[in-house]
Amino acid sequence: MSLSTTSGFRLLPGRLSREQQQALLDEVLAKTKDAPFVHQTTPGGKPMSVAMTSFGDLGWTSDAKGYRYEPAHPATGRAWPAMPAILIELWAELADPEVPPDACLINFYNADAKMGLHQDKDEADLRFPVLSVSLGDTALFRLGGPRRGDPTASMKLTSGDVCLLAGASRMFHHGVDRILPGSSQLIPGGGRINLTLRRAAPSS
Ligand code: SIN
Ligand code: FE2
Numbered sequence: 001m002s003l004s005t006t007s008g009f010r011l012l013p014g015r016l017s018r019e020q021q022q023a024l025l026d027e028v029l030a031k032t033k034d035a036p037f038v039h040q041t042t043p044g045g046k047p048m049s050v051a052m053t054s055f056g057d058l059g060w061t062s063d064a065k066g067y068r069y070e071p072a073h074p075a076t077g078r079a080w081p082a083m084p085a086i087l088i089e090l091w092a093e094l095a096d097p098e099v100p101p102d103a104c105l106i107n108f109y110n111a112d113a114k115m116g117l118h119q120d121k122d123e124a125d126l127r128f129p130v131l132s133v134s135l136g137d138t139a140l141f142r143l144g145g146p147r148r149g150d151p152t153a154s155m156k157l158t159s160g161d162v163c164l165l166a167g168a169s170r171m172f173h174h175g176v177d178r179i180l181p182g183s184s185q186l187i188p189g190g191g192r193i194n195l196t197l198r199r200a201a202p203s204s
Contacts, residue, residue: 010166024084025193058200124200129165135187
Protein backbone atom coordinates (compact mmCIF):
# COMPACT_ATOMS: atom_id res chain seq x y z
CA MET A 1 0.00 0.00 0.00
CA SER A 2 1.41 3.32 -0.98
CA LEU A 3 -1.15 5.66 0.53
CA SER A 4 0.38 8.94 1.48
CA THR A 5 0.60 9.37 5.22
CA THR A 6 -0.67 12.90 4.68
CA SER A 7 -3.91 11.76 3.05
CA GLY A 8 -5.73 11.64 6.39
CA PHE A 9 -6.94 8.09 5.74
CA ARG A 10 -6.72 5.91 8.86
CA LEU A 11 -7.34 2.18 9.17
CA LEU A 12 -7.67 0.79 12.69
CA PRO A 13 -7.64 -2.99 12.26
CA GLY A 14 -9.60 -4.91 14.89
CA ARG A 15 -10.66 -1.70 16.69
CA LEU A 16 -13.81 -3.49 17.93
CA SER A 17 -13.38 -6.66 19.99
CA ARG A 18 -15.33 -9.77 19.10
CA GLU A 19 -17.70 -8.98 22.01
CA GLN A 20 -18.21 -5.41 20.80
CA GLN A 21 -18.84 -6.65 17.25
CA GLN A 22 -21.47 -9.11 18.52
CA ALA A 23 -23.20 -6.48 20.68
CA LEU A 24 -23.25 -3.98 17.81
CA LEU A 25 -24.54 -6.59 15.37
CA ASP A 26 -27.34 -7.59 17.78
CA GLU A 27 -28.36 -3.94 18.15
CA VAL A 28 -28.24 -3.34 14.39
CA LEU A 29 -30.35 -6.42 13.63
CA ALA A 30 -32.90 -5.48 16.32
CA LYS A 31 -33.19 -1.91 15.01
CA THR A 32 -33.45 -2.93 11.37
CA LYS A 33 -36.70 -4.77 12.21
CA ASP A 34 -38.22 -1.27 12.43
CA ALA A 35 -36.17 0.21 9.57
CA PRO A 36 -35.65 -2.65 7.11
CA PHE A 37 -32.82 -2.89 4.57
CA VAL A 38 -34.05 -1.91 1.09
CA HIS A 39 -32.45 -2.00 -2.34
CA GLN A 40 -32.73 1.62 -3.38
CA THR A 41 -32.53 2.64 -7.02
CA THR A 42 -30.00 4.97 -8.58
CA PRO A 43 -31.30 8.21 -10.13
CA GLY A 44 -30.85 6.35 -13.45
CA GLY A 45 -33.32 3.68 -12.28
CA LYS A 46 -30.95 0.79 -11.54
CA PRO A 47 -31.47 -1.18 -8.30
CA MET A 48 -28.37 -1.18 -6.08
CA SER A 49 -26.87 -4.56 -5.20
CA VAL A 50 -26.23 -3.34 -1.66
CA ALA A 51 -29.27 -3.24 0.65
CA MET A 52 -29.37 -0.11 2.82
CA THR A 53 -30.98 1.52 5.80
CA SER A 54 -29.93 4.27 8.22
CA PHE A 55 -29.89 5.31 11.89
CA GLY A 56 -29.87 8.79 13.33
CA ASP A 57 -31.66 12.04 12.44
CA LEU A 58 -31.03 11.67 8.72
CA GLY A 59 -30.76 8.74 6.34
CA TRP A 60 -29.29 8.54 2.87
CA THR A 61 -31.86 8.09 0.13
CA SER A 62 -31.58 7.49 -3.60
CA ASP A 63 -34.35 7.43 -6.19
CA ALA A 64 -35.34 9.06 -9.47
CA LYS A 65 -35.13 12.46 -7.75
CA GLY A 66 -31.44 11.96 -6.90
CA TYR A 67 -29.23 11.35 -3.86
CA ARG A 68 -30.05 13.14 -0.60
CA TYR A 69 -30.56 12.84 3.14
CA GLU A 70 -34.10 12.42 4.47
CA PRO A 71 -35.55 12.32 8.02
CA ALA A 72 -37.72 9.25 7.33
CA HIS A 73 -37.30 5.73 5.92
CA PRO A 74 -38.42 5.66 2.25
CA ALA A 75 -40.54 2.51 2.64
CA THR A 76 -42.05 2.90 6.14
CA GLY A 77 -42.23 6.71 6.37
CA ARG A 78 -41.06 6.42 9.98
CA ALA A 79 -38.13 8.29 11.57
CA TRP A 80 -34.85 6.37 11.52
CA PRO A 81 -33.90 4.44 14.71
CA ALA A 82 -31.45 6.08 17.11
CA MET A 83 -27.76 5.50 16.57
CA PRO A 84 -26.08 2.87 18.77
CA ALA A 85 -24.18 4.50 21.64
CA ILE A 86 -20.91 2.72 20.82
CA LEU A 87 -20.86 4.43 17.42
CA ILE A 88 -21.45 7.89 18.89
CA GLU A 89 -18.58 7.21 21.32
CA LEU A 90 -16.26 6.10 18.50
CA TRP A 91 -17.06 9.27 16.57
CA ALA A 92 -16.33 11.45 19.61
CA GLU A 93 -13.00 9.68 20.10
CA LEU A 94 -11.82 9.47 16.49
CA ALA A 95 -13.70 12.08 14.46
CA ASP A 96 -15.01 15.08 16.41
CA PRO A 97 -15.42 15.41 20.19
CA GLU A 98 -17.88 18.32 19.94
CA VAL A 99 -20.22 17.82 17.01
CA PRO A 100 -21.99 14.44 16.99
CA PRO A 101 -22.80 12.47 13.84
CA ASP A 102 -26.37 12.89 12.57
CA ALA A 103 -26.43 10.06 10.03
CA CYS A 104 -25.34 6.43 10.09
CA LEU A 105 -25.69 4.59 6.79
CA ILE A 106 -25.90 0.83 7.03
CA ASN A 107 -25.02 -1.27 4.01
CA PHE A 108 -25.64 -4.99 3.75
CA TYR A 109 -23.56 -6.90 1.21
CA ASN A 110 -24.50 -10.42 0.23
CA ALA A 111 -22.08 -12.62 -1.74
CA ASP A 112 -22.92 -10.84 -5.00
CA ALA A 113 -23.05 -7.23 -3.81
CA LYS A 114 -20.52 -4.54 -4.59
CA MET A 115 -20.27 -0.77 -4.57
CA GLY A 116 -18.76 1.12 -7.46
CA LEU A 117 -16.09 3.76 -7.03
CA HIS A 118 -17.67 6.99 -5.75
CA GLN A 119 -17.08 10.05 -3.57
CA ASP A 120 -19.19 10.80 -0.48
CA LYS A 121 -20.35 14.31 -1.24
CA ASP A 122 -24.01 14.56 -0.26
CA GLU A 123 -23.12 15.95 3.19
CA ALA A 124 -23.41 19.69 3.88
CA ASP A 125 -20.04 20.21 5.54
CA LEU A 126 -17.24 18.13 4.04
CA ARG A 127 -14.80 19.12 6.79
CA PHE A 128 -16.24 16.35 8.96
CA PRO A 129 -14.80 12.90 8.29
CA VAL A 130 -16.62 9.71 7.42
CA LEU A 131 -16.06 6.97 9.98
CA SER A 132 -16.62 3.39 8.82
CA VAL A 133 -17.14 0.21 10.86
CA SER A 134 -17.10 -3.23 9.25
CA LEU A 135 -18.91 -6.34 10.55
CA GLY A 136 -19.02 -9.86 9.13
CA ASP A 137 -17.40 -11.05 5.93
CA THR A 138 -14.20 -9.34 4.74
CA ALA A 139 -14.51 -6.71 2.01
CA LEU A 140 -12.05 -5.93 -0.74
CA PHE A 141 -12.14 -2.16 -0.37
CA ARG A 142 -10.69 0.11 -3.05
CA LEU A 143 -9.39 3.57 -2.29
CA GLY A 144 -8.37 6.02 -4.97
CA GLY A 145 -7.79 9.74 -4.97
CA PRO A 146 -9.65 13.00 -5.50
CA ARG A 147 -9.94 12.45 -9.25
CA ARG A 148 -11.78 9.54 -10.81
CA GLY A 149 -8.81 8.35 -12.84
CA ASP A 150 -6.31 8.49 -9.95
CA PRO A 151 -4.46 5.26 -9.08
CA THR A 152 -6.25 3.07 -6.56
CA ALA A 153 -5.14 0.72 -3.79
CA SER A 154 -7.03 -2.36 -2.66
CA MET A 155 -7.17 -3.39 0.98
CA LYS A 156 -9.12 -5.84 3.10
CA LEU A 157 -11.63 -4.56 5.63
CA THR A 158 -12.36 -7.31 8.13
CA SER A 159 -14.90 -7.60 10.91
CA GLY A 160 -14.17 -5.11 13.69
CA ASP A 161 -12.05 -2.83 11.52
CA VAL A 162 -12.70 0.91 11.74
CA CYS A 163 -11.51 3.35 9.11
CA LEU A 164 -11.65 7.09 8.68
CA LEU A 165 -11.86 9.14 5.53
CA ALA A 166 -10.56 12.37 7.04
CA GLY A 167 -8.58 15.33 5.76
CA ALA A 168 -7.78 15.08 2.06
CA SER A 169 -8.98 11.47 1.92
CA ARG A 170 -12.51 12.67 2.77
CA MET A 171 -12.98 13.32 -0.94
CA PHE A 172 -11.14 10.26 -2.21
CA HIS A 173 -13.00 7.89 -4.50
CA HIS A 174 -13.71 4.54 -2.87
CA GLY A 175 -15.77 1.42 -3.36
CA VAL A 176 -16.14 -2.26 -2.56
CA ASP A 177 -15.05 -4.66 -5.32
CA ARG A 178 -16.61 -7.65 -3.55
CA ILE A 179 -16.81 -9.46 -0.27
CA LEU A 180 -15.17 -12.77 0.62
CA PRO A 181 -18.12 -15.05 1.44
CA GLY A 182 -17.56 -17.33 4.42
CA SER A 183 -14.63 -15.30 5.80
CA SER A 184 -16.51 -14.50 9.05
CA GLN A 185 -19.03 -16.37 11.16
CA LEU A 186 -20.38 -13.22 12.84
CA ILE A 187 -23.52 -12.63 10.78
CA PRO A 188 -26.00 -15.53 10.71
CA GLY A 189 -26.32 -16.59 7.07
CA GLY A 190 -23.18 -14.70 6.11
CA GLY A 191 -22.62 -11.35 4.45
CA ARG A 192 -21.14 -8.04 5.47
CA ILE A 193 -22.56 -5.00 7.23
CA ASN A 194 -20.80 -1.66 6.93
CA LEU A 195 -21.82 1.30 9.05
CA THR A 196 -20.67 4.79 8.11
CA LEU A 197 -21.08 7.72 10.46
CA ARG A 198 -21.36 11.16 8.95
CA ARG A 199 -22.34 14.71 9.65
CA ALA A 200 -24.98 15.30 6.95
CA ALA A 201 -26.61 18.58 8.02
CA PRO A 202 -24.80 21.88 8.57
CA SER A 203 -23.31 21.89 12.07
CA SER A 204 -24.53 25.28 13.27
C1 SIN B 1 -19.59 3.36 1.37
O1 SIN B 1 -18.72 3.86 0.69
O2 SIN B 1 -20.66 3.93 1.56
C2 SIN B 1 -19.41 2.02 2.00
C3 SIN B 1 -18.02 1.53 2.05
C4 SIN B 1 -17.95 0.15 2.66
O3 SIN B 1 -18.91 -0.61 2.56
O4 SIN B 1 -16.91 -0.19 3.24
FE1 FE2 C 1 -18.92 5.97 0.34
